Amino acid sequence: MFAALIILPLIGSAVTWLIPFDRMRPKILSLFAFAHFGLTIRMLIVTPPESPGGWFHLDALGKIVLLSTSVLFLTCAVYSIGYLYYRRERSNRMLCVWLLVCLSAASMVTITHHLGLMWVALETTTIAMAPLIYFNRNARSIEATWKYLLICSVGVALALIGLYFLAYATIVARVEPSLLLDDLIRDAGKLSSGWVHAAFVFLLVGFGTKMGLAPLHTWKPDAYGEAPGLVGALLAGGLVNLAFLALVRVYQVCIATKEIAFFQNALVVMGLVSMVFAAIFMARQTDFKRMLAYSSVEHVGIMAVALGLGGTAIFGALFHVLANGLTKGVLFLSSGNIHRSYNSKNTDHVRGALRRLPWSGGLFMAGFIAITGSPPFAPFISEFTIISSAFIQGRMLVGAIFLIALTFIFIGMALTVLPMLMGDVPPESETTSYRDTFGTVGPPLALLLVVFLLGVWIPGPLMTLLRDGSALLEVPR
Amino acid sequence: MIALADQLLVLVLLINFVSLGTSRLIFSIRAVAVQGVILGILPGMIHPFTWHLVGITVVNITVKGFVIPFMLVRAVRSAEIKREVEPFLGYVPTLLLGAVFTALSFSFAGKLPMLQEHQNFMFVPASIATLMTGFLILTTRRKAISQVIGYLILENGIFIFGLLLAEAMPIMVEAGALLDLLVGTFVMGIVINQISREFSSLDTSRLTSLKEE
Numbered sequence: 001m002f003a004a005l006i007i008l009p010l011i012g013s014a015v016t017w018l019i020p021f022d023r024m025r026p027k028i029l030s031l032f033a034f035a036h037f038g039l040t041i042r043m044l045i046v047t048p049p050e051s052p053g054g055w056f057h058l059d060a061l062g063k064i065v066l067l068s069t070s071v072l073f074l075t076c077a078v079y080s081i082g083y084l085y086y087r088r089e090r091s092n093r094m095l096c097v098w099l100l101v102c103l104s105a106a107s108m109v110t111i112t113h114h115l116g117l118m119w120v121a122l123e124t125t126t127i128a129m130a131p132l133i134y135f136n137r138n139a140r141s142i143e144a145t146w147k148y149l150l151i152c153s154v155g156v157a158l159a160l161i162g163l164y165f166l167a168y169a170t171i172v173a174r175v176e177p178s179l180l181l182d183d184l185i186r187d188a189g190k191l192s193s194g195w196v197h198a199a200f201v202f203l204l205v206g207f208g209t210k211m212g213l214a215p216l217h218t219w220k221p222d223a224y225g226e227a228p229g230l231v232g233a234l235l236a237g238g239l240v241n242l243a244f245l246a247l248v249r250v251y252q253v254c255i256a257t258k259e260i261a262f263f264q265n266a267l268v269v270m271g272l273v274s275m276v277f278a279a280i281f282m283a284r285q286t287d288f289k290r291m292l293a294y295s296s297v298e299h300v301g302i303m304a305v306a307l308g309l310g311g312t313a314i315f316g317a318l319f320h321v322l323a324n325g326l327t328k329g330v331l332f333l334s335s336g337n338i339h340r341s342y343n344s345k346n347t348d349h350v351r352g353a354l355r356r357l358p359w360s361g362g363l364f365m366a367g368f369i370a371i372t373g374s375p376p377f378a379p380f381i382s383e384f385t386i387i388s389s390a391f392i393q394g395r396m397l398v399g400a401i402f403l404i405a406l407t408f409i410f411i412g413m414a415l416t417v418l419p420m421l422m423g424d425v426p427p428e429s430e431t432t433s434y435r436d437t438f439g440t441v442g443p444p445l446a447l448l449l450v451v452f453l454l455g456v457w458i459p460g461p462l463m464t465l466l467r468d469g470s471a472l473l474e475v476p477r
Numbered sequence: 478m479i480a481l482a483d484q485l486l487v488l489v490l491l492i493n494f495v496s497l498g499t500s501r502l503i504f505s506i507r508a509v510a511v512q513g514v515i516l517g518i519l520p521g522m523i524h525p526f527t528w529h530l531v532g533i534t535v536v537n538i539t540v541k542g543f544v545i546p547f548m549l550v551r552a553v554r555s556a557e558i559k560r561e562v563e564p565f566l567g568y569v570p571t572l573l574l575g576a577v578f579t580a581l582s583f584s585f586a587g588k589l590p591m592l593q594e595h596q597n598f599m600f601v602p603a604s605i606a607t608l609m610t611g612f613l614i615l616t617t618r619r620k621a622i623s624q625v626i627g628y629l630i631l632e633n634g635i636f637i638f639g640l641l642l643a644e645a646m647p648i649m650v651e652a653g654a655l656l657d658l659l660v661g662t663f664v665m666g667i668v669i670n671q672i673s674r675e676f677s678s679l680d681t682s683r684l685t686s687l688k689e690e
Contacts, residue, residue: 117653119654120653120656120657123654123657123661124657127657127664130664131664134668134671137671138675142668142672142675145668149664149665149668150615150624150628153628154612154615154628154631157628157632157635160654161608161634161638164635164638164639164642165638167642168638168641168642171641171642172590192590194588195589195590
């Protein structure tokens with residue numbers, strides 16, 4: 001089962017590489033995405049037994065991230081059929097090949113309990129995304145790719161040294177040297193605190209860079225701004241969650257070593273800084289894709305704060321993995337459509353999108369309402385849980401900064417989004433061949449429905465999953 | 478043997494200073510290649526003989542000593558640049574900073590609890606000093622090639638630390654890490670070629686069209 005989940009996308013990647021027809025490839029991509037989704041659902045229902053040696057083990061936390069990644073990938077794959085029809089000017093071979101490689105590595109991150117292997121898979125997703133960000137092949141996209149590749153590679157390298165420190169701590173403590181999560185948790189009490197502290201710092205900085213927590217987020221606006229919409233969706237809704245899962249694994253070890261208070265405080269501080277940064281840079285943003293990047297900085301901040309708060313906020317953090325991931329999908333895919341239609345992503349040129357593209361414009365509007373945490377969408381539930389948890393725990397200052405940042409972000413985002421969607425289309429605006437079709441509107445619409453449904457009703461099995469996940473991250477008092 | 482390995486680390490530290498102090502890119506690439514070869518030999522000196530150790534040694538030396546330097550030299554030649562001009566911070570200040578960082582890493586490593594048999598060796602300080610050198614080059618140089626060199630030195634620093642962990646790191650993970658490094662540098666090489674084509678220079682400070690006002 002585990003092997004199938006990893007190998008299936010790789011086979012798909014080889015097949016798309018061999019196919020010489022640009023029009024066939026997105027369909028093959030969708031086919032494999034469907035198969036991967038089917039396999040994911042099966043693994044969620046019938047949990048496969050732990051692999052011998054304990055390297056692969058699908059727990060509730062892995063399941064949540066796997067589910068959100070698979071759903072988002074499927075949507076993006078189906079969307080690519082319609083989208084790539086408008087990008088016939090260049091070959092989509094590299095795009096489809098690397099997307100599937102990325103899916104394979106992403107699945108590996110979610111199912112492994114070996115931190116070293118998880119690192120390898122995470123670094124693979126970093127590299128596999130680079131050609132995707134460079135899809136447009138112009139000066140701006142190369143700049144974005146370079147920044148992304150360099151900053152994220154260095155970040156993930158720092159995480160590797162953190163893992164090495166952790167492994168050395170097991171050697172110094174004379175317990176069985178290992179980087180298996182379960183071994184580390186079992187022996188955590190004996191590890192020397194000097195090494196463990198150093199390890200946590202490096203791991204937080206490393207995975208924090210990959211996740212895009214401020215002040216390590218500088219690659220994010222460029223990469224998200226220049227990547228095609230569907231790649232942006234996978235970066236903001238997929239890769240971010242993988243890095244979050246990596247941090248959660250570190251968190252699990254932290255709980256067992258009793259050093260958790262230090263790590264929690266660091267997470268809260270970094271999370272709040274991210275939210276404040278996002279609030280500042282969100283205002284007066286004239287590029288709507290860069291605006292979405294800052295929104296992503298905000299939401300990784302929210303997840304970090306929630307993880308740092310602990311208690312009931314953990315439930316909110318895990319639910320936010322799904323809520324944020326899927327809503328980002330709606331926003332990036334519909335913004336890709338708007339970008340195609342106006343051939344610009346500058347809000348000076350893009351006006352009256354609701355009139356020109358009622359469907360994509362409407363989806364973008366709904367996505368904006370959802371991501372800023374308005375009911376009845378899913379992010380409202382998760383953000384509300386986190387805020388109320390902050391106040392219940394008596395962390396008034398944290399809760400207050402959180403709320404103020406959210407308010408400013410709402411205003412800042414509205415100032416960009418509303419002029420872009422409302423009003424009339426400027427007469428000098430470029431006309432392009434893009435029209436809303438079922439292929440480009442259907443997938444984000446389906447995602448939006450899911451985000452809406454999750455906002456009003458969480459199905460029983462999902463609830464159990466979220467509860468089990470939170471139980472794994474409970475800090476004993 | 479482990480004592481000899483320790484002495485080789487002095488050479489590694491010297492190479493750090495060489496690459497901090499030189500402006501000639503090809504020379505710098507060669508220096509890092511030598512560093513890679515030295516590091517490639519080290520596992521063979523401190524661990525008992527096994528066939529997979531031979532495999533790792535061969536792969537390490539080929540990748541770090543030959544494949545990556547070859548790719549970088551080709552990128553330099555095709556971009557027709559020879560020197561790193563006007564780094565963000567001059568050579569003398571970076572050398573001094575490098576010395577300070579090296580001293581600091583020795584004192585930092587002294588504070589960490591070590592295993593008895595590793596106590597008198599300088600794996601940990603050498604590792605941290607090399608890591609910091611890589612970081613310094615990454616942040617103070619303008620040319621994309623120099624930044625890749627910085628990244629390689631940083632990875633070398635991590636590799637030195639990895640020498641202490643032979644038992645904890647399964648071969649698959651080690652091979653995976655090496656592969657990621659190779660592919661990462663390869664992709665960086667491709668991007669460098671694209672940068673030189675697009676901007677007709679390898680100066681990353683020209684990459685400013687995305688700057689936030």
